[in-house]
Amino acid sequence: MEENNLQCSSVVDGNFEEVPRETAIQFKPPLYRQRYQFVKNLVDQHEPKKVADLGCGDTSLLRLLKVNPCIELLVGVDINEDKLRWRGDSLAPFMGDFLKPRDLNLTITLYHGSVVERDSRLLGFDLITCIELIEHLDSGDLARFPEVVFGYLSPSMIVISTPNSEFNPLFPSVTLRDSDHKFEWTRMEFQTWALYVANRYDYSVEFTGVGEPPAGAENVGYCTQIGIFRKNEGKATESCLSEQHDQHVYKAVFTTSYPSLQQERFFKLVLVNEVSQQVESLRVSHLPRRKEQAGERGDKPKDIGGSKAPVPCFGPVFTEVEKAKIENSPTPFCVGDKFFVPLQRLLAYPKLNRLCANEEMMRSVIADSIPLSSDGSAVVADLRNYFDEQFEF
Ligand SMILES: C[S@@+](CC[C@H](N)C(=O)[O-])C[C@H]1O[C@@H](n2cnc3c(N)ncnc32)[C@H](O)[C@@H]1O
Numbered sequence: 001m002e003e004n005n006l007q008c009s010s011v012v013d014g015n016f017e018e019v020p021r022e023t024a025i026q027f028k029p030p031l032y033r034q035r036y037q038f039v040k041n042l043v044d045q046h047e048p049k050k051v052a053d054l055g056c057g058d059t060s061l062l063r064l065l066k067v068n069p070c071i072e073l074l075v076g077v078d079i080n081e082d083k084l085r086w087r088g089d090s091l092a093p094f095m096g097d098f099l100k101p102r103d104l105n106l107t108i109t110l111y112h113g114s115v116v117e118r119d120s121r122l123l124g125f126d127l128i129t130c131i132e133l134i135e136h137l138d139s140g141d142l143a144r145f146p147e148v149v150f151g152y153l154s155p156s157m158i159v160i161s162t163p164n165s166e167f168n169p170l171f172p173s174v175t176l177r178d179s180d181h182k183f184e185w186t187r188m189e190f191q192t193w194a195l196y197v198a199n200r201y202d203y204s205v206e207f208t209g210v211g212e213p214p215a216g217a218e219n220v221g222y223c224t225q226i227g228i229f230r231k232n233e234g235k236a237t238e239s240c241l242s243e244q245h246d247q248h249v250y251k252a253v254f255t256t257s258y259p260s261l262q263q264e265r266f267f268k269l270v271l272v273n274e275v276s277q278q279v280e281s282l283r284v285s286h287l288p289r290r291k292e293q294a295g296e297r298g299d300k301p302k303d304i305g306g307s308k309a310p311v312p313c314f315g316p317v318f319t320e321v322e323k324a325k326i327e328n329s330p331t332p333f334c335v336g337d338k339f340f341v342p343l344q345r346l347l348a349y350p351k352l353n354r355l356c357a358n359e360e361m362m363r364s365v366i367a368d369s370i371p372l373s374s375d376g377s378a379v380v381a382d383l384r385n386y387f388d389e390q391f392e393f
């Protein structure tokens with residue numbers, strides 16, 4: 001059942017069974033996606049490095065967040081171990097992640113455990129999300145939840161979403177949206193709880209939601225209500241004061257690390273590849289001039305069949321400033337059949353400049369993979385092979 005078919009007679013975490021169309025409420029995009037997108041937008045805006053999703057379920061939100069370049073540690077926790085085991089592989093890096101490594105490291109770990117247990121590996125996070133989780137906690141666990149998540153883990157930001165029961169009369173025959181829900185709160189109930197918790201643990205809270213009500217029913221509020229909690233500055237957190245820094249209660253069921261430019265071997269691979277491509281592109285654009293010179297000397301073009309026009313090269317588009325920087329850098333030159341590209345020239349290209357801080361760094365990384373001039377200041381490429389193919393000497 002998908003939430004995008006809100007022709008509903010009963011509701012399971014926002015997933016609805018079919019009833020006649022005249023009673024339908026349709027969320028576009030589906031409500032669960034609106035919740036994930038809401039978190040994704042917050043991540044784009046605040047760029048947290050460490051993010052944990054408590055009650056992560058089938059890890060859909062983690063899969064959406066893992067592409068965010070700012071995140072370096074992504075953790076999912078759920079009490080249902082089967083859900084985690086089943087989904088682990090979809091969080092592992094794909095071929096493309098190796099071909100185009102991220103700038104920053106990323107580790108993803110899934111833990112089996114309950115949000116009301118303290119595990120020190122979740123200390124120091126920038127963002128913790130609890131999407132459609134709290135309504136699944138019984139009264140004992142709900143009472144423990146704030147002291148663990150706000151008091152002990154004490155992240156910079158916490159996002160909590162839960163159903164807004166005031167919306168439920170718009171669904172035919174709905175009492176609770178899911179048989180596992182222990183409660184569903186009105187906006188007043190959620191806000192009273194949230195304000196109490198925020199005040200107790202020195203957070204501020206902002207209320208919003210996703211799933212707009214239909215025209216004429218605006219007074220019921222969003223279908224999903226959301227609280228965004230921000231830790232007040234200067235708070236001495238319990239986690240800082242805590243001496244229990246090696247409290248490992250959760251069981252890690254899956255962990256994976258992504259290739260990144262912070263890892264030497266991937267950095268080298270990318271840099272060598274970029275330098276080779278740039279040198280090749282310069283070499284190819286140098287050939288027509290070389291051809292002219294050969295023509296002037298009276299060398300005969302060899303019949304290699306087909307067109308001898310240089311293959312058009314669609315390189316990156318540069319801004320005026322970038323172009324000027326490239327033009328003002330040392331120019332490539334030829335000595336005999338050798339083509340020299342000064343490292344300073346390569347460093348003028350934005351892509352390479354982003355990878356390498358200076359000439360020394362570039363030299364040390366590429367030296368054992370790419371031929372360099374005797375003083376190490378330029379990459380040396382052979383013009384002969386390519387040239388021989390087109391001209392007889
Ligand atoms: C409605 S699902 C939400 C899943 C996910 N957050 C999403 O929005 O798609 C609630 C999840 O909370 C998990 N859960 C319930 N009680 C929990 C607890 N005490 N600790 C950790 N996870 C819990 C359930 O196993 C389930 O996967």
Ligand SMILES: [Mg+2]
Binds near residue numbers: 013135136
């Ligand atoms: Mg639920």
